[in-house]
Amino acid sequence: MNAAQSQAPVFSIPVENARDFACNNLLIDDFPLSLAQTRDKSVMAKLTEQASLFFVDMIPEIKRQLDNPFVGIVAIDVPQVFDDATVDAIVGSLIAVSLTQAIMPSLPDRENNTPFSIFTASKDNSKKQDHVGIRGLSPTDVLDFHSDGAITNGKLSVPDYISIFNVFINYRDRGNFYWVPTCTIQSLSQIVEKVGLSQEYCFSLTPAVYDNGQSSVKIVDRRARAAIFTRAPDGSITTFMNGTFEGHADTGTDQAKDITTEIKGAIAANPVRYLIPQESRRLIILNNANGFHARDIFENPMEGYAVTRTYLRSASISGKVVGRIIEG
Ligand SMILES: [Fe+2]
Numbered sequence: 019m020n021a022a023q024s025q026a027p028v029f030s031i032p033v034e035n036a037r038d039f040a041c042n043n044l045l046i047d048d049f050p051l052s053l054a055q056t057r058d059k060s061v062m063a064k065l066t067e068q069a070s071l072f073f074v075d076m077i078p079e080i081k082r083q084l085d086n087p088f089v090g091i092v093a094i095d096v097p098q099v100f101d102d103a104t105v106d107a108i109v110g111s112l113i114a115v116s117l118t119q120a121i122m123p124s125l126p127d128r129e130n131n132t133p134f135s136i137f138t139a140s141k142d143n144s145k146k147q148d149h150v151g152i153r154g155l156s157p158t159d160v161l162d163f164h165s166d167g168a169i170t171n172g173k174l175s176v177p178d179y180i181s182i183f184n185v186f187i188n189y190r191d192r193g194n195f196y197w198v199p200t201c202t203i204q205s206l207s208q209i210v211e212k213v214g215l216s217q218e219y220c221f222s223l224t225p226a227v228y229d230n231g232q233s234s235v236k237i238v239d240r241r242a243r244a245a246i247f248t249r250a251p252d253g254s255i256t257t258f259m260n261g262t263f264e265g266h267a268d269t270g271t272d273q274a275k276d277i278t279t280e281i282k283g284a285i286a287a288n289p290v291r292y293l294i295p296q297e298s299r300r301l302i303i304l305n306n307a308n309g310f311h312a313r314d315i316f317e318n319p320m321e322g323y324a325v326t327r328t329y330l331r332s333a334s335i336s337g338k339v340v341g342r343i344i345e346g
Contacts, residue, residue: 069116090305124332177333193314202290244341
């Protein structure tokens with residue numbers, strides 16, 4: 019990558035602040051709430067309200083950076099609060115989930131009904147995914163620049179915000195997360211002109227994979243018909259790019275390759291690019307409707323850990339419908 023790269027805004031929750039929040043809201047008789055309890059709407063509403071109060075000093079600035087079209091991404095570090103590693107991992111995750119909900123109320127996970135989806139990568143399930151030929155999901159794959167989609171009732175939307183919280187990354191070389199704000203892409207207007215606003219294209223979406231801890235991984239494979247560029251009510255352009263691009267929905271696939279190459283080339287060569295080093299206990303929130311993200315692969319797994327990475331991902335309820343599912 020050879021664009022000029024700027025470090026994205028990184029916030030740190032002060033340790034005292036995190037401890038106060040945890041002691042007041044996350045412990046019952048010295049035991050932390052479980053992550054599963056966040057599916058209870060009244061529990062989550064209380065945690066969200068408390069997070070809005072405890073983290074009131076940082077939330078307005080986080081929102082300001084996220085809604086600045088020239089920035090659109092932030093990282094927030096969650097400090098260690100307790101000595102016990104397991105308790106601390108749960109508490110750290112609950113702090114991240116509560117803060118996320120105070121910033122971007124999220125769609126419930128389809129399977130668990132929690133306001134986040136949890137993904138666990140292990141040497142074992144990376145092997146299973148390799149075996150069924152899935153790319154882009156195990157931690158050692160290279161991800162291209164893309165935006166994330168969400169599916170509700172057969173409709174495909176671009177969630178306004180996405181959050182990713184790395185509970186832990188057991189790799190020595192963790193690389194960076196990258197972000198390119200749409201409005202900084204100089205050739206965008208020419209590309210939009212060529213591709214068209216609200217013109218539908220076909221995509222094979224990056225499959226969702228659920229590891230249920232059993233011998234097989236559950237794979238959800240979908241095809242969608244969606245617009246790459248849509249004019250949002252506020253005048254900004256919502257972008258969607260995910261999975262394998264198959265071409266214009268009505269005129270066939272002839273120009274598919276050229277358009278994808280041109281858009282991805284323009285993003286990769288963009289003079290403005292933000293980066294965030296990928297670290298455990300780091301929450302990343304991005305304005306998914308206004309930019310594209312990618313990340314480095316993880317390398318050199320640490321010895322002695324069966325689980326190589328656990329992360330939580332949330333997609334905001336607010337979003338823009340850009341298409342529909344046609345298969346899967
Ligand atoms: Fe993504």
